[in-house]
Amino acid sequence: MQYENSISMQVYGRYALFSDPITRVGGEKFSYPVPTYQALKGIYESCYWKPTFTWVIDELRVMNPIERQSKGIRPIMYNNGKNDLSIYTYLSDVCYQVRAHFEWNEHRPDLEKDRNENKHYAIAKRMLERGGRRDIFLGTRECQGYIEPCIFGLGKGHYDDVSSLDLGLMEHGITYADENGKGVMQERFWHPVMQNGKICFCRPEECEIVRDIHPQKMKTFTLGETVSDCDDLYREVIQK
Template identity: 60%
Template sequence: MYNNSVELTVYGDYALFSDPITRVGGEKWSYQIPTYEALKGILSSVYWKPTFIWYIDAVRVMKPIQTEVKGIRPIKYHGGNDLSYYTYLKDVEYHIKAHFEWNHNRRELEQDRNVAKHEEIAKRMIKKGGRRDIFLGARECQAYVEPCCFDEGKGFYDDISELAFGPMFHGFTYADEAYDEKTAGRLTQNFWKPIMKNGVIEFCRPEDCEHRYLHETKVKVFENKKNFQPVSEFDV
């Protein structure tokens, strides 16, 4: 009955999935498609617990890719304002297919591994629009989520057999999401080369990407009766 997966649509007036290379000069330019990390952040805003990790299986681009340039006055680090140009995606909508898997780095939360519970909560939160505010890559790009069927509706690129987008940032692997010795205790940056086929981009898993290992970092440990209380102590 439960398969630990969800399908939802996210849409908004603007999106900014910024390419890190374009930030050097203080200006931002959006990738043409959402990054794995941005979509994972949307699912985390909908419903997140350290018991599990969200994995994005695929995204379907429903509307044409179009951009709009805006003049922005960002605040300088040492005070005052500057003038920059940000290139946003305009009028976007995506269908997302995702699933969660238990975070085996969190042995202290093994008693919380209940597929039915987390799937039902996640689907209920999608219907309500998410537990936290939803953004498409940047804080100023407000978005909205709703449940959907991944294959329903007509997408703009459904009839285009293949589009390649070149090397692209995939996402981060944090220390508490480590899957081998190299990613344990450090922040890892992942890269890949996405290809859209008939409007759908199927994401590879973080461990299948090209990696850049960054600085070391510690993992927060959740302790019983300190960070959480067992269900048995509550009146039900």
């Protein structure tokens, strides 16, 4: 389903690391075969974000073959500040088409006056054309990414002819206190299946496996003080 405020982008980069939390216990990192919902949401938020709304990821299209490359990394140990030796397994030469839309955050009544769909949609498209408002990372800081507008479904994808590919149990994302209104941070898991190169994401509230992480207080914002209304930027966009 395509929404009126849908934004489609092409995401690509030389390396990506959407790390499986199971492999991080011993200091190693091993990437999931595809981006998580949370990673893609973070990319959209790097393009344009306001606490007034929440990005909802709808679909992902895998354009390049899933290939991995391992590297020896010397991370800093937390207990003594010395270097350690770990093996990180990255995805290489990644390219995706992603489609998402935004919805008002109903747990933010303090920002109700900022709910101008045309304004946020126009600014989001403007930021996408310029490569995002902030730097784009593909899962982790050392994996620089790039975004640009695209038409979702256009072009040949590597897995277009693969009818079904089960990806097993994966992390879906993290739900913060201002997104669930429960005063607790939660972690979600799901079981994705890629069909003809596409993954249709379930909504966060539809995930069957949810685990509470810890209590969390919702941050308070004041429109025009702690958060900008972006009205000046919107006027600049519509004038051009």
